[in-house]
Amino acid sequence: MTFENPDRSQIKQVLESSKTIAVVGLSDNPDRTSYMVSEAMQAKGYRIIPVNPNASSILGETSYATLQDIPEHVDIVNVFRRSEYTPDISRAAVEIKANTIWLQLGVWNDEAAQIAIDGGLTVIMDRCIKVEDSILLPNKA
Incomplete structure:
Protein backbone atom coordinates (compact mmCIF):
# COMPACT_ATOMS: atom_id res chain seq x y z
CA MET A 1 0.00 0.00 0.00
CA THR A 2 1.29 3.43 -0.94
CA PHE A 3 1.51 6.03 1.81
CA GLU A 4 -0.47 9.23 1.41
CA ASN A 5 -0.21 12.25 3.67
CA PRO A 6 -3.29 13.29 5.59
CA ASP A 7 -5.43 15.81 3.74
CA ARG A 8 -5.19 19.51 4.55
CA SER A 9 -8.13 19.45 7.00
CA GLN A 10 -6.43 16.66 8.97
CA ILE A 11 -3.10 18.49 8.92
CA LYS A 12 -4.85 21.60 10.21
CA GLN A 13 -6.33 19.55 13.04
CA VAL A 14 -2.85 18.22 13.92
CA LEU A 15 -1.47 21.76 14.09
CA GLU A 16 -4.44 23.14 16.05
CA SER A 17 -4.20 20.40 18.67
CA SER A 18 -0.41 20.63 19.08
CA LYS A 19 1.56 22.82 21.42
CA THR A 20 4.94 21.11 21.81
CA ILE A 21 7.23 20.28 18.88
CA ALA A 22 10.46 18.35 19.38
CA VAL A 23 12.77 19.17 16.46
CA VAL A 24 15.22 16.38 15.66
CA GLY A 25 18.23 17.81 13.87
CA LEU A 26 17.62 21.41 14.94
CA SER A 27 20.81 23.33 14.21
CA ASP A 28 22.10 26.12 16.44
CA ASN A 29 23.21 27.94 13.26
CA PRO A 30 20.68 30.72 12.43
CA ASP A 31 21.47 30.30 8.71
CA ARG A 32 20.18 26.70 8.62
CA THR A 33 16.64 25.91 7.51
CA SER A 34 15.90 23.92 10.67
CA TYR A 35 16.70 26.99 12.79
CA MET A 36 14.66 29.38 10.65
CA VAL A 37 11.61 27.09 10.53
CA SER A 38 11.77 26.39 14.27
CA GLU A 39 12.21 30.07 15.11
CA ALA A 40 9.13 30.92 13.03
CA MET A 41 7.08 28.18 14.69
CA GLN A 42 8.24 29.39 18.12
CA ALA A 43 7.15 32.93 17.19
CA LYS A 44 3.68 31.55 16.39
CA GLY A 45 3.39 30.19 19.91
CA TYR A 46 4.55 26.60 19.63
CA ARG A 47 6.97 25.29 22.27
CA ILE A 48 10.08 24.13 20.44
CA ILE A 49 12.25 21.46 22.08
CA PRO A 50 15.60 21.04 20.30
CA VAL A 51 16.99 17.52 19.82
CA ASN A 52 20.66 17.98 19.04
CA PRO A 53 23.36 16.16 21.04
CA ASN A 54 25.94 18.80 20.10
CA ALA A 55 24.19 21.84 21.61
CA SER A 56 23.18 22.69 25.17
CA SER A 57 20.47 25.13 24.15
CA ILE A 58 18.91 26.49 20.97
CA LEU A 59 16.31 29.25 20.62
CA GLY A 60 16.40 29.71 24.39
CA GLU A 61 15.34 26.11 25.06
CA THR A 62 17.35 23.25 26.56
CA SER A 63 18.57 20.90 23.85
CA TYR A 64 18.33 17.15 24.41
CA ALA A 65 20.53 14.42 22.93
CA THR A 66 17.59 12.11 22.16
CA LEU A 67 13.81 12.17 22.11
CA GLN A 68 13.82 9.80 25.08
CA ASP A 69 15.66 12.43 27.16
CA ILE A 70 12.81 14.95 26.90
CA PRO A 71 11.03 15.06 30.29
CA GLU A 72 7.60 16.11 29.01
CA HIS A 73 4.99 15.08 26.45
CA VAL A 74 5.72 15.90 22.80
CA ASP A 75 2.87 16.48 20.37
CA ILE A 76 4.87 16.56 17.13
CA VAL A 77 8.30 15.16 16.35
CA ASN A 78 9.53 17.33 13.48
CA VAL A 79 12.48 15.76 11.65
CA PHE A 80 15.32 17.58 9.89
CA ARG A 81 17.47 14.50 9.23
CA ARG A 82 18.17 12.52 6.08
CA SER A 83 15.60 9.91 5.14
CA GLU A 84 17.80 6.93 6.02
CA TYR A 85 17.88 8.00 9.69
CA THR A 86 14.12 8.25 10.08
CA PRO A 87 13.18 4.64 10.97
CA ASP A 88 15.09 4.92 14.27
CA ILE A 89 13.54 8.34 14.89
CA SER A 90 10.09 6.84 14.28
CA ARG A 91 10.82 4.10 16.82
CA ALA A 92 11.82 6.75 19.36
CA ALA A 93 8.71 8.83 18.59
CA VAL A 94 6.54 5.77 19.22
CA GLU A 95 8.46 5.03 22.42
CA ILE A 96 7.82 8.52 23.85
CA LYS A 97 4.17 8.37 22.76
CA ALA A 98 4.29 11.44 20.54
CA ASN A 99 1.10 12.14 18.60
CA THR A 100 2.63 12.89 15.19
CA ILE A 101 5.88 12.44 13.32
CA TRP A 102 6.49 15.08 10.66
CA LEU A 103 9.29 14.57 8.15
CA GLN A 104 10.33 17.87 6.61
CA LEU A 105 10.35 18.78 2.94
CA GLY A 106 12.53 16.34 1.00
CA VAL A 107 12.42 13.67 3.72
CA TRP A 108 10.47 10.48 2.94
CA VAL A 123 2.51 10.60 9.85
CA ILE A 124 3.27 13.56 7.59
CA MET A 125 6.19 13.34 5.15
CA ASP A 126 7.89 15.64 2.64
CA ARG A 127 6.06 18.73 3.87
CA CYS A 128 7.33 21.88 5.55
CA ILE A 129 5.59 22.41 8.88
CA LYS A 130 6.08 26.20 8.65
CA VAL A 131 4.51 26.39 5.19
CA GLU A 132 1.55 24.23 6.22
CA ASP A 133 1.05 26.24 9.41
CA SER A 134 1.20 29.54 7.48
CA ILE A 135 -1.40 28.32 4.97
CA LEU A 136 -3.76 26.57 7.40
CA LEU A 137 -3.44 28.82 10.47
CA PRO A 138 -2.46 32.23 9.09
CA ASN A 139 -3.84 34.20 12.05
CA LYS A 140 -2.37 32.10 14.86
CA ALA A 141 0.02 34.11 16.95
Missing part, protein backbone atom coordinates in the same frame (compact mmCIF):
# COMPACT_ATOMS: atom_id res chain seq x y z
CA ASN A 109 10.85 6.95 4.25
CA ASP A 110 8.16 4.27 3.90
CA GLU A 111 9.67 2.12 6.67
CA ALA A 112 9.65 5.07 9.08
CA ALA A 113 6.03 5.80 8.17
CA GLN A 114 4.97 2.20 8.78
CA ILE A 115 6.74 2.08 12.15
CA ALA A 116 4.95 5.26 13.23
CA ILE A 117 1.56 4.17 11.88
CA ASP A 118 1.89 0.79 13.63
CA GLY A 119 2.68 2.75 16.80
CA GLY A 120 -0.48 4.83 16.49
CA LEU A 121 1.10 8.08 15.31
CA THR A 122 -0.10 10.40 12.60
